[in-house]
Amino acid sequence: MAPPKKRYALIGTGGRSSFFYTAIATTYSATSCLVAFCDTNQTRMNFANSRLSALSVSPIPTYLASDFDKMIQETKPDELIVTTMDRTHDIYIVRAMELGCNVITEKPMTIDVPRIHRIFDAVERTSKDVRVTFNYRYAPHNTKMYQLLSSGAIGQVTSVHFEWMLNTSHGADYFRRWHRDRRNSGGLLVHKSTHHFDLVNFWLQTQPETVYAVGDLKFYGRENAEKRGVKKFYSRAHGSNVAKEDPFALHLEDNDNLKAMYLDAEHEDAYYRDQSVFGDGISIQDTMSVLVKYKNNATMTYSLTAYAPWEGFRVSFNGTGGRIEMEVVENSYVNSGGEQAAEGSLERRTILFRPHFGKPQEVEIPESEGAHGGGDMVLLNDLFGERKEEEMVEDRRKASHIDGAMSILTGIAANRSMETGQVVRVDDLFKL
Numbered sequence: 508m509a510p511p512k513k514r515y516a517l518i519g520t521g522g523r524s525s526f527f528y529t530a531i532a533t534t535y536s537a538t539s540c541l542v543a544f545c546d547t548n549q550t551r552m553n554f555a556n557s558r559l560s561a562l563s564v565s566p567i568p569t570y571l572a573s574d575f576d577k578m579i580q581e582t583k584p585d586e587l588i589v590t591t592m593d594r595t596h597d598i599y600i601v602r603a604m605e606l607g608c609n610v611i612t613e614k615p616m617t618i619d620v621p622r623i624h625r626i627f628d629a630v631e632r633t634s635k636d637v638r639v640t641f642n643y644r645y646a647p648h649n650t651k652m653y654q655l656l657s658s659g660a661i662g663q664v665t666s667v668h669f670e671w672m673l674n675t676s677h678g679a680d681y682f683r684r685w686h687r688d689r690r691n692s693g694g695l696l697v698h699k700s701t702h703h704f705d706l707v708n709f710w711l712q713t714q715p716e717t718v719y720a721v722g723d724l725k726f727y728g729r730e731n732a733e734k735r736g737v738k739k740f741y742s743r744a745h746g747s748n749v750a751k752e753d754p755f756a757l758h759l760e761d762n763d764n765l766k767a768m769y770l771d772a773e774h775e776d777a778y779y780r781d782q783s784v785f786g787d788g789i790s791i792q793d794t795m796s797v798l799v800k801y802k803n804n805a806t807m808t809y810s811l812t813a814y815a816p817w818e819g820f821r822v823s824f825n826g827t828g829g830r831i832e833m834e835v836v837e838n839s840y841v842n843s844g845g846e847q848a849a850e851g852s853l854e855r856r857t858i859l860f861r862p863h864f865g866k867p868q869e870v871e872i873p874e875s876e877g878a879h880g881g882g883d884m885v886l887l888n889d890l891f892g893e894r895k896e897e898e899m900v901e902d903r904r905k906a907s908h909i910d911g912a913m914s915i916l917t918g919i920a921a922n923r924s925m926e927t928g929q930v931v932r933v934d935d936l937f938k939l
Contacts, residue, residue, distance in 0.1 A: 512538055513891075516584035516608075518545040518572070518599050519591030520555040521768065522842040523613055526883065527588050528555065532564045535891035542582040547572045550772035557767075575599065579606040586611055592685055593692045597622040604635040611638050611890065615701040616911030618693030619919060620937050623912050630908055638890075639911035643702045644709055644904040645889065646880030647873040648856050652822075652833060653710050653903075655870065660860060661826030664711055667807040669822045671703055672815035676839040678793070679755050681813065682727045682784040687791055694791040696720070696918035700811055703820070704799075705906065705914035710824075712903075713803040714913055714939060719930045720921035722795035726814040732785035744781040745770065757781045757841065797921045819854075829862040831870075835880065853880055909939060 517528055531539045541559075544552045544567060556566040570578035579587075579602075587603040589596055589612040597617045600610050616639050617623060630637060643649055656664060673681070681699070685691045692698040708714065725731060729740060744750035744758055759770040759781050769780035793813040800806050819836040836854040858870035875881020889905065916939075920931040 510538075512540045513586065514540055514542045514582070514584045515586050515588055516543040516545065516578060516582055517541065517588040517590065518575070519589060520544055520546045520548075520551045521590065522764075524555065524588075524590040525558060526878075526887075527590065527611075529558065529562065530887045531891060532559055532562055534887070536564075538893065539891050541567050542584050543568045543570055543578050545570045545572055545575055545578050548772050548775045548778075550775055551768050554767045554772075575602060576606065579603065579608065584608055589613060593618050593698055594622075594690060597625050600637060601625050601629040604629045604633040604637070607633075607635075609636040609638070611640060612911070614639055614641060614705075614911070615693065615697050615915045615918075616908060617915065618691075618697050620916075623915070623937055626908055627912070637908035637911070639906040639908065639914075640886060640890070641702065641705050641709075641904075641906045641910070641914075642878075642882040642886045643706055643880065644882065644906065645885035646882035647875045647885075648833065648835060648858060648880060649706060649710075649882070650904070651858060651870065651872050652831070655831060655858075655860070656710050656824065657712070660828070661824060661831055661862070662828030664803075664805050664824050664826045666805060666825045667707060667711075667822065669703060669707065669807060669820065670810045671700070671812075671820040672817055673699070673811070673813045674815050674818040674839055675755065676841055677818055678813035678815065679727070679784050680757070680841050681791070682789055682793070683757055683782050684780060685778070687782070687789045689790040692791065693915070693918065694922055695793070695811060695813060696722070696795055696797070696921045697915050700795075700797075700809070700918050700921075701911075701914045703809065703811075704917040705910060707799075707801075707807055708910065708913050709904070709906075711801060711803060711805055713801045713805065715799050715917045715920070715933045716802045717800045717930050717932055718797060718917055718920035718924055720795065720797040720924040722792040722921075722925050724789060724792050725794045727784045727793050728789045729785055729787050737785060740785065741783050742786055743779045743783060745779075750783070753783070753785075755784050792925075795921070795925075797917070799917060829860065829865075832859045832861070833857065837880070852876075852878060856880070912937065913939060 546552045552569040586609045589599050603610050739749045741747040741749040744756040750756040759765045795811045797809040821834045824831045835856045838852045860868045916933050920933050924931045
């Protein structure tokens with residue numbers, strides 16, 4: 508007799524949510540099932556159900572966020588998937604655990620120290636699990652890097668240089684949406700760089716000790732546009748003649764998914780997905796540099812640029828036995844809740860191993876396809892598929908609430924450093 512299917516409810520039916528619910532409804536339908544959608548917006552939940560119907564899956568019950576407890580009590584999920592706005596993650600993570608559910612949450616786990624405390628207290632109080640979906644850990648090139656470093660290929664790692672570029676398509680998108688308000692996202696050093704800081708924690712199997720950072724809004728925003736001579740402005744693209752001339756404008760009506768999820772849903776919550784990246788009200792940075800010292804005595808210099816002409820990253824590791832260099836170029840992307848394979852798909856990738864007193868060697872990387880460098884499909888199988896016991900023992904890619912906190916604490920400390928001009932000790936913020 509087959510075991511009962513694991514039951515999942517999902518809260519937050521915006522662009523990222525379809526990554527989870529379409530996988531459960533199709534690839535993993537033999538072992539998993541969706542029991543409810545929850546959101547502040549009924550129109551978006553209706554759209555999510557229409558996506559299920561297109562997959563020949565029956566619609567599932569919908570609940571407004573104000574009825575969250577009722578949803579849990581009536582549909583009895585085993586796990587809650589959280590894909591809401593970052594600042595609300597902790598609300599649903601904590602309440603779900605209190606009501607008896609384990610939790611799968613999108614990154615970042617949350618955005619500040621008080622919210623970290625709430626989550627940790629709830630884990631200790633309820634003994635429930637929180638899992639953070641760091642899909643970049645699962646990309647074959649990033650897994651390969653972990654294997655190389657942990658094998659001692661370059662001896663003890665002494666320093667890391669990590670440069671991440673967001674281009675004028677994907678990078679700009681953070682300045683059109685709710686992410687542009689730091690109160691919602693914690694800024695890009697929390698919302699986006701949580702991926703990158705987590706990778707370094709994972710690669711080196713260590714924790715951040717001290718952080719120093721500088722950063723500013725140097726490209727986006729009205730003031731910067733005015734300095735470059737721009738004279739015509741608009742608040743949002745929809746209905747604006749000025750926006751028709753702006754290559755940075757996002758036209759919701761031109762994309763069926765964006766129109767259905769956001770433009771058609773505005774009457775409920777007045778959320779505008781197509782704000783001008785050169786408007787007022789942007790409180791996050793687009794140019795950041797960070798210096799981190801880790802507890803294993805390695806250091807990292809990190810740079811994030813949100814208006815680069817290409818998308819991807821370069822990371823280099825110096826060690827007592829040599830150096831490893833990796834370059835990954837990703838394809839351009841705007842999250843529209845459509846074909847998930849587009850997000851972070853690869854144009855090219857290379858890993859070069861440079862041993863001391865030896866010739867450089869290009870490292871073979873396993874083939875991959877799909878989003879986030881091929882990591883998304885591997886992550887989904889890890890979340891919802893059947894895994895061999897030996898894989899579960901050997902694989903350190905699964906990320907807990909501790910990993911989630913460790914990654915955002917680097918960004919939170921960097922934000923504090925930018926405010927004060929001082930080096931920040933991570934343990935002074937939150938001691939893991």
